[in-house]
Amino acid sequence: MNKIKINKYLVLLTVIFIVGTFFRFYKLGSIPPGPEWDEASVGYNAFSIAQTGKDEWETRFPLIFQAFGDYKNPLYIYLTAIFIKFFGLNIITIRLTNVLAGSLFILVIYLIGSKIFNKKIGLLAILFLALSPYGFFFSRISGDGIMLSSFLVATGVLMEINYLKSQRFLFFLLSIVFLMLSMFSYNLGRIVSPILLSIFFLINILNSQKLNKKLFLIPLLIILLAFYLIFKQSSLSLSSRMQYVGIFGANKGLALEIDEFRGHDKNNLKSRLLHNKLTFTGITLLGNYLSHFSTDFLLNYKDHGNVSESHTPLLFMILLPFYYTGILFGFKELFKKSPKEKRSQIFILLFVLLIAPLPSTITEGAPSSKRSLAMHGFIELFTAFGLVTTFSLLKHKLKSNKLIVFIIGVLFAINVGTFLYFFYWIYPKQYGYMYAVRENKICEVIKAKYQQYDQFIFSRRIDGVPYIFPLFCLQFPPEKYWQTRQSRFVDGWHYIDAFDKFQFVDVVDEKIFDKLAPNNKIALFTNEEEKKTILPLLIEKKLISPDQQLIMTKSLINNPKLPLYLFTFRL
């Protein structure tokens, strides 16, 4: 009987894992469309590493990738380089690391759920996780190693739970390694992992019978090494990144708001006491933090207009009440007279859920689904726990328990069905334009006509970092790129003005004719505004005929929001 039961769970686990993995891989190359800017950058840097061992800025195996000047974390790029080495550079290989992490996440959450609660809760949690819109979205984009980082955090938690159960030192060591790796995958790991590590140390010391030197020394060495590497990275990147996205800083909304309020009061003492960084930052941080547990964020009806923010709910509406009850019951468990080990494990789960929003809390535009992805998996665990506990409490009070379960099941199926329809049919059409649609169209043209033209020109009005797309789609040899590159470094950002046949200008206007060599065959891409400037000039200089004019003034993209024009001529 027991054997049959185990097999039943195993079968269900396998089915859910396969379904979750299938949906994460299905149409991976086209939904979401792309590559978008960060994906192209990650892809080309990984390609460059796979080809030469150097990144696009010729640094050999860097600890952090400069990329556009935004300093990308290394782990995702190195893992992607391995896939590129074997399968080449394309949109699927650059998304593969995240999608694998997203799929394996299902197993990790099952193991955590079944160890802390029971197999039923573990299975329910991964059912919600496998079909989670939050997980779907972030498993399928690769601009950063967000899903990878979140997966590593969850695996670190699993290892710590294993350690608490078995007291085998290896698990604690693995927990540290995974958490440390998450710090090199995405910035959320740099905030969540050190806090988790500190609390794991504390719990392990409190739980150990006698003080074990091993418990301190080896982990300490690993942590020191990791922090040394982070310190080396940080001197380059973290402070500038924080200035860019954080809420703190002289020109940020918060500082300006304080100035405004003090201005109303002529900067008197009362105003300085009430309207200062402490009060305003405190209120903002508290509001930001709590918003991660609120309906607006979890159901997510916002239209972000951002490729790296989820347009789908974090949790299905029908599951929302059970998520809240799950947290409530979780706290209740802490105060129950259960074994210390069990309480420690539930405390860890709650702790992860409560600190996961911190990376998003300290940034502008909070709550951000991307920066709070460490909540992923734990939301589903508490939802499953809440659902099961609620029903076990109501078992004797409700007459038609099965009917309620059936209704919830049907509503869940409707939620899932609606989401799948949205994600695979509506989303690419409605939001496809956000995924560098013009840049990818230019790429198509360049790929097809690279040999036919002597110069390709387009401006930063079409795209702020135009150079990365030809590099990506032509799989441009890194050495050749370094030799022909003309670049500038302004305000912390790299500007590429030209390489090989490509020229990138701030704006397409009459001055571009100075940059063109005689007798060259030119392909010039413009947006609507630039078209209005350049078309009369081309006609005046008799570079295009009236017949050509008709063809060339037709947009290459069938989207009135993002017109793109190609003018071809010979000087």
Next chain:
Amino acid sequence: MKKNIYRLIGALLIGIVINFLIKFVIFNSVPNSVSSEEIKNMQLLGLKTSLYSLSFRWLPKLLTILIILLSSLLTYVKTRKILLSIITLIILSFSPWLFILGQTLNLHLFLLTIIVLLLISLCHKKYWIFIISFIFILFKQWLDLKLPNLQQIIDTWPLVVRLLDFKTLFFTGDSASQYLKIPKTGYFLFFDLIPLFVGIYVLLKNQNNRSLGKIISGLFIIGLCFLFISQSSSLNIYRGIIIFYSVSLVIAVGYEYLLHNTSYLLKALIALIFVLNVFFTYELFYYHFDKKNSFEWGYAETNAINQLNQKQIKCINITQESGKLKQYVDFFNNDVNFKTNMISNSKLDDICYAKNNCYCLLREQELGLIGLQKEDIETIFSHYEGLPIYFLIPKNNEN
């Protein structure tokens, strides 16, 4: 029992005095000008007032005090808890959403007053929820209520979700109702968040609060329906008025539980945090409310009328673009010493430049039409923060 009633009467009397002090003395002059929405409401109610008097706001203030007293009475009638009744009185007196509504003339406060009046008289009847729902039919025309179709329900749902968001309720308020909110504050005080959770827990767990719980949940459902049937163009603070009221009652239950079941030290701490929170919030109201949203509070318009009166100008041409000023001038015509003519943009050059016998008041975008730059203009009327809005062009002979 009798002792409790005396206590309740005492508390209500003190509540009346405190509310009068707060609303009619301390905060009587905030906001210090009239919003364009208030002008519309006064026209609807047939009220007439002077530019220099804010007495038309006595009506919403009195209604708010009535709502607070009746709510306090309601919680006592339903629970027989004197402490809860007093706390309800305090919570509603300092809840930012109700305070703001009481400081401005709006029609939704009438609706809430009638609902609370009905609640107190019908709370022992099982059908109270239907009677109160019936009120919407009476207010249908006035508040422009309409039965929604499926698409409107789908469109309104995200609003409901956003309105019930912790950040919106306690920290930021709704961005769509900016001018009717205390800056840096939500619909409730920050600290009210904890009592809200406690209140929900108590209402679910505690049998003694069942009957109050039923009223609160009934009100919440009515509030949700009201959200769906009210116009999407209406401000969210109005659309959520019944929901906010029910949430306030939950918060009061939470405070009562906290104060009843904690040590003296914790009680003192809760009281201290509450007082600090109130002080912080109402300082923001007193000094920053109408300055932060000076555009909506007609700062520039009021200022323009005052200054033009002082300049003893006889007539002014106003363009369509300056329609808001025209609205103020027409409504406060008893306080306006000049005549106004509406002119169209096509005649600007002719009337305001070539042979103008009247002053002209233009917006920035219209200056270019008569070949002027904003730097050429001496008299400019601006919003509080200094953003120029109206430019005064002198008469020809004064050029």
